[in-house]
Amino acid sequence: xxxxxxxxxxxxxxxxxxxxxxxxxxxxxxxxxxxxxxxxxxxxxxxxxxxxxxxxxxxxxxxxxxxxxxxxxxxxxxxxxxxxxxxxxxxxxxxxxxxxxxxxxxxxxxxxxxxxxxxxxxxxxxxxxxxxxxxxxxxxxxxxxxxxxxxxxxxxxxxxxxxxxxxxxxxxxxxxxxxxxxxxxxxxxxxxxxxxxxxxxxxxxxxxxxxxxxxxxxxxxxxxxxxxxxxxxxxxxxxxx
Numbered sequence: 001x002x003x004x005x006x007x008x009x010x011x012x013x014x015x016x017x018x019x020x021x022x023x024x025x026x027x028x029x030x031x032x033x034x035x036x037x038x039x040x041x042x043x044x045x046x047x048x049x050x051x052x053x054x055x056x057x058x059x060x061x062x063x064x065x066x067x068x069x070x071x072x073x074x075x076x077x078x079x080x081x082x083x084x085x086x087x088x089x090x091x092x093x094x095x096x097x098x099x100x101x102x103x104x105x106x107x108x109x110x111x112x113x114x115x116x117x118x119x120x121x122x123x124x125x126x127x128x129x130x131x132x133x134x135x136x137x138x139x140x141x142x143x144x145x146x147x148x149x150x151x152x153x154x155x156x157x158x159x160x161x162x163x164x165x166x167x168x169x170x171x172x173x174x175x176x177x178x179x180x181x182x183x184x185x186x187x188x189x190x191x192x193x194x195x196x197x198x199x200x201x202x203x204x205x206x207x208x209x210x211x212x213x214x215x216x217x218x219x220x221x222x223x224x225x226x227x228x229x230x231x232x233x234x235x236x237x238x239x240x241x
Contacts, residue, residue, distance in 0.1 A: 001067070002059040005029055006074060008115060009052040010099040014040060022048060022069060023099055024056055027112040031102040034058050034069035044071070050095045051077040051119055080122045086240070087122045089233040090132055094118060096227035097136075101143055101217060111142040129237055130190070130197045136209040137191070145169065145216050147208075149192045152176050163187050164208050166215065185211055199241050206234050 007024035010031065015021045020039025025031050034056075038044055047054070053074040060067030081091040094115060102108065118135045121127050140146060146169070151158050153170035163172040163184035171192075177184055189195030191205040210230070218226045 001061070001063045001065075002057065003029060004055070004057045007032070007054055007056050008095070008098075008112075008119065009048060009050055009054055010095045011050060012036075012039065012048045020045075020048060021066070022071075024054060024069075025098050025102065025112060025115065026056070026107075027109040028107055029058070030106040030108060031099065031104055032058065033104070034060075034067045036069050036071055047071060047073045047076070049076060049078045051081060051091045051122075053077070053116070077119055077122060083123065084125065086125060086128065086233075086236050089229070089236040090128055091119065091122060092229040093132075093227070093233035094135070096229035097139065097213075100224075100227050101139060101221070108142050111138060114138045129199060129202045132233075133190070133202050133205045133209065136206070136213070140209065140212055140217065143217055145212050147191075147212070149187060161187055161192070164191075166211060169212060169216075199237075203234075203238055203241060206237070210234065 005026040005028050007026035010023040010025055012020050012022045015035055018038055018040050020036045021033060022036055023031060023033045036044065039048055055072040055074055057070040058067050077091060081088045114135055118131050121131050148170045151171060152161060152173040153165055153168060154176035155173060157173050160174045161171040162174045163177050164187045165172055166185050171187055172184055185208040186204040188201035188204040190197045190201040191208060214226050218224055
């Protein structure tokens with residue numbers, strides 16, 4: 001069994017004396033693991049940094065074996081990630097969430113394209129927070145937790161939508177919320193793709209997407225805790241406000 005694809009390196013860990021096991025996110029083969037022989041060497045180890053774009057060739061005797069990778073660098077994102085605290089925290093959040101959420105070997109080409117585009121914006125600090133928020137919305141959709149924000153879940157109106165139901169992920173208008181308003185999540189205009197994308201609204205949007213990542217997606221994955229890298233990114237972002 002063998003195939004070749006391009007992918008984003010999610011993580012790496014030492015394997016034996018000189019090898020490494022890596023996980024990559026590829027458009028056609030999803031999240032896929034394999035052994036890189038000599039992965040700890042001076043030649044290869046600098047290539048195997050989270051977020052790196054790699055050309056990978058996977059080979060195994062049987063399809064269900066872990067197999068081995070031959071890797072070639074396409075582009076590194078290490079230098080950009082190290083250019084600032086927010087960039088590094090953002091890259092770590094993206095790779096950690098993908099490794100956490102994605103089923104093994106299940107293709108998600110749309111999410112792959114969005115992830116690649118997002119990581120390519122790492123050096124554009126003014127664009128990154130909004131792009132990241134939109135990426136989390138896409139991640140929820142791909143994992144089956146799409147938010148429905150175009151009409152009120154109670155009345156059907158499209159006006160004055162300011163809340164999200166934590167149970168259904170649907171929008172709720174100010175009037176329909178009534179006495180339950182303090183139990184609902186914020187729905188800033190930016191979460192619906194409307195209005196100015198100021199940082200305060202992005203921070204509110206991250207509260208809402210974070211709730212669904214934690215209380216729905218992570219719970220359905222065995223009630224595992226969401227990767228700390230995500231909270232570190234949100235903390236780094238809100239510290240700038």
